[in-house]
Amino acid sequence: MIETTKAYIAGFLDGDGSIFFQLVKKDDYRFGYQVRASLVFYQKSQNIKILNWLKNKLRTGYIRTRKDGMVEYSIVGHSEVFRVISLVKDRLILKKSQAKLALRIVERIGTGIDSAGKLSRISKEVDKFGKFNYSKKRVRNSVEVRKFLFSHKLLSP
Amino acid sequence: MIETTKAYIAGFLDGDGSIFFQLVKKDDYRFGYQVRASLVFYQKSQNIKILNWLKNKLRTGYIRTRKDGMVEYSIVGHSEVFRVISLVKDRLILKKSQAKLALRIVERIGTGIDSAGKLSRISKEVDKFGKFNYSKKRVRNSVEVRKFLFSHKLLSP
Numbered sequence: 001m002i003e004t005t006k007a008y009i010a011g012f013l014d015g016d017g018s019i020f021f022q023l024v025k026k027d028d029y030r031f032g033y034q035v036r037a038s039l040v041f042y043q044k045s046q047n048i049k050i051l052n053w054l055k056n057k058l059r060t061g062y063i064r065t066r067k068d069g070m071v072e073y074s075i076v077g078h079s080e081v082f083r084v085i086s087l088v089k090d091r092l093i094l095k096k097s098q099a100k101l102a103l104r105i106v107e108r109i110g111t112g113i114d115s116a117g118k119l120s121r122i123s124k125e126v127d128k129f130g131k132f133n134y135s136k137k138r139v140r141n142s143v144e145v146r147k148f149l150f151s152h153k154l155l156s157p
Numbered sequence: 158m159i160e161t162t163k164a165y166i167a168g169f170l171d172g173d174g175s176i177f178f179q180l181v182k183k184d185d186y187r188f189g190y191q192v193r194a195s196l197v198f199y200q201k202s203q204n205i206k207i208l209n210w211l212k213n214k215l216r217t218g219y220i221r222t223r224k225d226g227m228v229e230y231s232i233v234g235h236s237e238v239f240r241v242i243s244l245v246k247d248r249l250i251l252k253k254s255q256a257k258l259a260l261r262i263v264e265r266i267g268t269g270i271d272s273a274g275k276l277s278r279i280s281k282e283v284d285k286f287g288k289f290n291y292s293k294k295r296v297r298n299s300v301e302v303r304k305f306l307f308s309h310k311l312l313s314p
Contacts, residue, residue, distance in 0.1 A: 003164075004248065006161075007164035007165040008168035008171075008250070010165055010168060011168025011172065012171055016172030
């Protein structure tokens with residue numbers, strides 16, 4: 001990808017995009033939680049063109065129209081979020097620290113969460129990440145994850 | 158300005174910026190209205206850094222904190238809006254047509270609005286421009302401007 005395209009995408013991500021991590025409760029997961037990484041852009045439906053352009057450049061993710069009429073372009077998953085952030089990271093200004101922390105979390109997860117201790121440590125990093133986004137919604141955090149791990153005797157307090 | 162900076166600013170403008178024209182009632186103006194051009198970026202106050210960065214690159218405009226806690230970086234005036242849009246125009250994707258129309262309006266205004274006919278024509282271009290922005294607020298339009306010009310016998314219906 002040429003540098004001006006990377007710079008444009010970095011500017012658009014700084015202005016309109018969101019990077020986030022979620023601790024998703026999964027009953028069929030060994031340690032009860034999935035750590036989900038997402039990179040999302042939202043636009044009014046009349047602006048879908050720019051989301052198609054981005055998807056074409058980034059070659060990943062999916063676009064859907066929400067019930068409220070907004071259009072959403074989502075890239076979900078550690079490896080794809082890692083690849084896209086790595087592409088534009090050096091050109092980011094507003095979200096540079098957030099992007100670096102996202103890369104660090106994905107790197108630490110590595111080939112997967114294979115111990116309760118690792119899930120506990122990663123969930124604390126996810127808490128730190130959440131501070132960038134100022135969500136008013138109640139979100140699952142490391143306190144909840146650790147309670148779950150203790151109560152299921154997967155981790156000792 | 159280097160091309161990657163232009164591309165970043167174009168991306169940020171496409172994601173977060175607004176270009177608009179206003180027909181502002183001015184009792185001391187010969188034809189009753191000022192045509193005001195603006196380019197504005199809004200951010201939460203914790204993100205003021207990116208607005209300072211932009212102002213430093215664009216060398217124009219002013220930053221103010223609004224009562225609702227948002228920070229606003231505004232560039233107001235035909236020549237400054239023209240200069241900034243010209244800088245990034247070729248890198249815009251979402252707002253490219255809007256940017257071209259803005260440049261055309263400013264070019265048509267040229268050295269000023271020196272006739273009622275010119276104000277009437279320009280106010281129709283401003284109407285077209287307003288269609289890009291989908292504002293729910295009632296805005297002054299060419300119908301109002303022309304009514305004013307007719308009622309003051311500055312223009313014949």
